[in-house]
Amino acid sequence: MESETCPVCGGDRRISNAFGGSSATCPACHGSGRRTASEGFHDVTKTKPSHYRTANEPQAAKKRPDWPESFAFIQLAKEVRASESCEEETKDKLIREIVDYERTHAQMTKTFSRIVRKQLRPAPAETK
Numbered sequence: 001m002e003s004e005t006c007p008v009c010g011g012d013r014r015i016s017n018a019f020g021g022s023s024a025t026c027p028a029c030h031g032s033g034r035r036t037a038s039e040g041f042h043d044v045t046k047t048k049p050s051h052y053r054t055a056n057e058p059q060a061a062k063k064r065p066d067w068p069e070s071f072a073f074i075q076l077a078k079e080v081r082a083s084e085s086c087e088e089e090t091k092d093k094l095i096r097e098i099v100d101y102e103r104t105h106a107q108m109t110k111t112f113s114r115i116v117r118k119q120l121r122p123a124p125a126e127t128k
């Protein structure tokens with residue numbers, strides 16, 4: 001595997017010292033004789049912060065729920081989205097419920113819209 005051979009020492013792991021005549025460990029591959037493909041493994045002075053960055057990447061978990069198709073359900077879903085007292089998580093959950101309800105019942109009912117709207121209101125605050 002010529003491509004993996006250290007280009008500085010040619011895989012000898014050592015380079016001749018032009019002044020003393022003795023050989024020294026190759027500074028490029030640190031004596032491994034291989035091209036530094038696994039960069040950072042031999043060279044501990046290099047930090048690779050990019051390695052740790054992935055933890056904060058937004059995952060696909062934040063996927064938006066589906067959206068209803070018929071007018072009454074869309075209106076209700078819009079109400080949910082527009083709510084200012086509601087957590088995003090709750091909104092997503094409610095819209096999912098709306099979509100589910102639309103799929104299973106096809107018709108909006110007052111009972112259902114009441115249930116949804118009830119959950120849009122802020123949680124009963126502690127009376128102080």
Ligand SMILES: [Zn+2]
Binds near residue numbers: 007010012
């Ligand atoms: Zn080398």
